[in-house]
Amino acid sequence: MTGTASTTTQPAPKGELMIRTLAMPADTNQNGDIFGGWVLGQMDIAGGVACFQRAKGRVATVAVQSMVFHRPVRVGDVLCCYVEITKVGRTSMTTNVEAWILRRGEGTREQVTEGVFTYVAIDEKGKPRPVPAEGAPLA
Numbered sequence: 280m281t282g283t284a285s286t287t288t289q290p291a292p293k294g295e296l297m298i299r300t301l302a303m304p305a306d307t308n309q310n311g312d313i314f315g316g317w318v319l320g321q322m323d324i325a326g327g328v329a330c331f332q333r334a335k336g337r338v339a340t341v342a343v344q345s346m347v348f349h350r351p352v353r354v355g356d357v358l359c360c361y362v363e364i365t366k367v368g369r370t371s372m373t374t375n376v377e378a379w380i381l382r383r384g385e386g387t388r389e390q391v392t393e394g395v396f397t398y399v400a401i402d403e404k405g406k407p408r409p410v411p412a413e414g415a416p417l418a
């Protein structure tokens with residue numbers, strides 16, 4: 280059929296942007312690409328920031344349930360981590376974390392990773408504490 284309007288939808292990050300940082304030469308692996316552990320660490324920080332906000336205080340990472348590396352990250356790429364809290368338990372919060380890059384010199388946006396991270400709200404002694412109700416005032 281001719282004359283049909285194209286309605287191609289660009290893929291977009293899911294969740295809220297929590298951190299945006301620059302991949303530096305010190306973060307490379309033996310291949311010259313960015314070390315996967317660095318990317319995972321940034322995603323862990325992003326999930327932790329989101330859960331710190333939700334739990335109104337300290338949290339600790341208790342599990343990384345899954346981690347998929349779709350595309351390499353290179354020096355000079357801008358890494359953006361997006362977080363969606365998918366489940367809130369009594370003391371735990373499960374998050375989907377996606378990392379996207381703004382590719383250096385190309386201006387394109389690509390998803391590079393996704394993972395599922397779980398955090399536990401902890402008290403000053405490092406023991407689990409209940410996640411407060413959403414919208415609750417600071418304790």
Ligand SMILES: CC(C)(COP(=O)(O)OP(=O)(O)OC[C@H]1O[C@@H](n2cnc3c(N)ncnc32)[C@H](O)[C@@H]1OP(=O)(O)O)[C@@H](O)C(=O)NCCC(=O)NCCS
Binds near residue numbers: 339399401407
């Ligand atoms: C996080 C920590 C305080 C939890 O203490 P714990 O005594 O094991 O806690 P519990 O068994 O009571 O579990 C607490 C919550 O975590 C969840 N949980 C525990 N282990 C889990 C796992 N492997 N995967 C997913 N969720 C888990 C429980 O289901 C529970 O959730 P709920 O309260 O919403 O039902 C403790 O395991 C810890 O200090 N771990 C080290 C944290 C750390 O150093 N992280 C890296 C640096 S941030």
